Amino acid sequence: MIENKEHQYEKAVLVGLITQNQSEDKLIEYMDELEFLAFTAGATVDKRFTQRLTQPDSKTFVGKGKMEEIRDYIKEQKIGTVIFDDELSPSQLKNLEREMEVKVLDRTNLILDIFAQRAQTSYARTQVELAQYQYLLPRLSRMWSHLDKQKGGIGMRGPGETEIETDRRIIRDRITLLKDKLKVIDKQMGTQRNNRGKMVRTALVGYTNVGKSTLMNALSKSDVFAENKLFATLDTTVRKVVIGNLPFLLTDTVGFIRKLPTQLVESFKSTLDEVREADLLIHVVDISHESFEDHINSVNEILQEIDAHQKPMIMVFNKIDDFSYEKKDEDDLMPGSHKNISLEEWKKTWMAKSKFPTVFISALTKENFPEMKKMIYDEVHRIHISRFPYNDLLFEYFEDEEEVNE
Structure with a gap:
């Protein structure tokens, strides 16, 4: 899951909201930080899009008109990535990717990607991989058709089990394995601290x-x-x-x-x-x-x-x-x-x-x-x-x- 390779700089746009809980000044601060995060991850920010809403749209985070504005811009400028300042729900992520037909990331996903690049030791990589899978599990429906390619044929799948259910099972098993691995390392580190x-x-x-x-x-x-x-x-x-x-x-x-x-x-x-x-x-x-x-x-x-x-x-x-x-x-x-x-x-x-x-x-x-x-x-x-x-x-x-x- 975790990748630790050099990223080529890619063009991205940022999206954030001014809401009743987040003023315009506060949003500017967050967007400045989001741009620094994007730069750290390996992206250059082409433009920022902001909108004033009482609360995020439950389907697409931003309003329909703003979404169309963003979609038109990224097509004209050939932008490959759209980054949202807040964490998107699985349904918002799915709807946005379908509408925009480019890679859509939220703040959480971006930070996880930076952690994946920066993790050097086996311990750090295990921690990041666990966080990635925990983030991924509820969002499987908008991802690939298979996390781990399954061979067809008799005995390769449980009765009535769909591909997405197979993927969920694989991820849950992996999460359990990673947690067990971390417990062993935690015990070792606890001993080191005591020594x-x-x-x-x-x-x-x-x-x-x-x-x-x-x-x-x-x-x-x-x-x-x-x-x-x-x-x-x-x-x-x-x-x-x-x-x-x-x-x-x-x-x-x-x-x-x-x-x-x-x-x-x-x-x-x-x-x-x-x-x-x-x-x-x-x-x-x-x-x-x-x-x-x-x-x-x-x-x-x-x-x-x-x-x-x-x-x-x-x-x-x-x-x-x-x-x-x-x-x-x-x-x-x-x-x-x-x-x-x-x-x-x-x-x-x-x-x-x-x-x-x-x-x-x-x-x-x-x-x-x-x-x-x-x-x-x-x-x-x-x-x-x-x-x-x-x-x-x-x-x-x-x-x-x-x-x-x-």
Whole structure:
């Protein structure tokens, strides 16, 4: 099922709705993200189509007139893919493909495709394949006539069993097999976690593409894959980090995203166990992104969903080197100029008044790293001595000379 091959860039159009639950501004944000998802998957966006409806049309998601407009455009421009910003029901998907006669994807399908491309290890590939089959099962009627080509003849099919029922049975059997396989791997990973000794466990969490892997590399002096695309890393990476002379374990986890498919939350439960079983969460935020507040809320919602929202946390606002705001003159007649914000100014913002320890950094340039490392040290040290008070005197904090010289 899962494919891990290079995609050629294909032309696509995006479709989204302005509804009573989703404003025009919010839709623009979601469509920007959907375009980035499409780019990550291997598509170039030719045009966006939006429509204002009270709620999505139950048959075709958009209204009849808008659907005809989209259909005419993709025929004229020879577009091969139409991507919808929300998850489509099986009947909507079937109706849209019949009307448009091109490939129709929804947000969930697109994210699953990216995960399929990005999965490197056997464990990640198994998780993604399970999510794909769970997504596919209710949508079989609009897919191929056979998932697995059946030979004709006596004894090859149950009495009265249709092709679609055979396919459903094959998929259910495959889902069961994949779940059993994941249980075995989960047990092995649980044993690995238990064997990691008495070190405090920390986990990097955050929205996708906020710089977690870059921060992981900088703190652990390792070489975790990092790229300016969504879901650059899927596989959980654990590294031993030493700050001062205090060692602890740091885990880089899969990035979160708004409207994260439920199939992925379910199949990636074991990967999220690294978050659930961590002693300390380091919540990384891309401060340069205009929707960073929404990103924080999305991450907090998923943390609550996996019952990890009450853990000790450090808020790390990253990419301060990439942030600027437009400064207007008082009469508002002169063109604005872009201005960066100093660390002292950051510390006076509402973000600095979080209930969690908060720091502003650049993982790329290592700006303000000493303050962040001291903050992490203090939190890890506090957790460590609460468990092992007898060896508190073994550890003390000192600044990294290389860091200071930089």
